[in-house]
Amino acid sequence: METEFTPWLSLGGGMMIGASAVLLMATNGRIAGISGLTSRIFARSTDAEARGVSALFVLGLLLAAPIWLLVSGEWP
Template sequence: METTFTPLQSLFGGSLIGLSAVLLMLVMGRIMGATGILAGVFAPASRGDWLWRAAVVLGMMTGPWVVWAATGALPVVQSDISKPVLILGGVIVGVGVTLGGGCTSGHGICGLARLSPRSAVAVAVFMASAIATVFVIRHVVGA
């Protein structure tokens, strides 16, 4: 199984994620946790709370169209995994986010930057799980 790594695009994307996290903290005093933001769209504390959350989610959803406007082509998303397995993976991630009290953006980007011990443990568990999953899929299952 080949992995395609694009260092410049990854650096640019990561920089934009970091910048957005810093700006959200500076402007709104809020943590940039994607799943918490999405959950707040469906159960907002107030109208103002819903507006900023909806704007962030809309911004995430329009990313491919920004790429299209800049390059003339939509990003190609290719997966050898079936849709039912992708959906199952999404459900498992959703359960993990709920049990872990946050996602990689909240814990990994903002929590670690704030030197949160809880986030450090969460990120260690995320990474160990990811490493184990890749190892099993590539070397045990042989996919």
């Protein structure tokens, strides 16, 4: 039984996710948890910068697959 598991691509993807989480913590002091990011987008008491960073991070998560389709020509 053959699978399409690609350990190097999986490792690269995991490293990119980890790097983005570390970058968010280093630059903004915030943890990159999706529930925290989403709550910051809709919270009334959040400052505009935190709301923008959270919105861009979530947008990046949503656009990752379509961007991959444009770059590689196939869905991930």
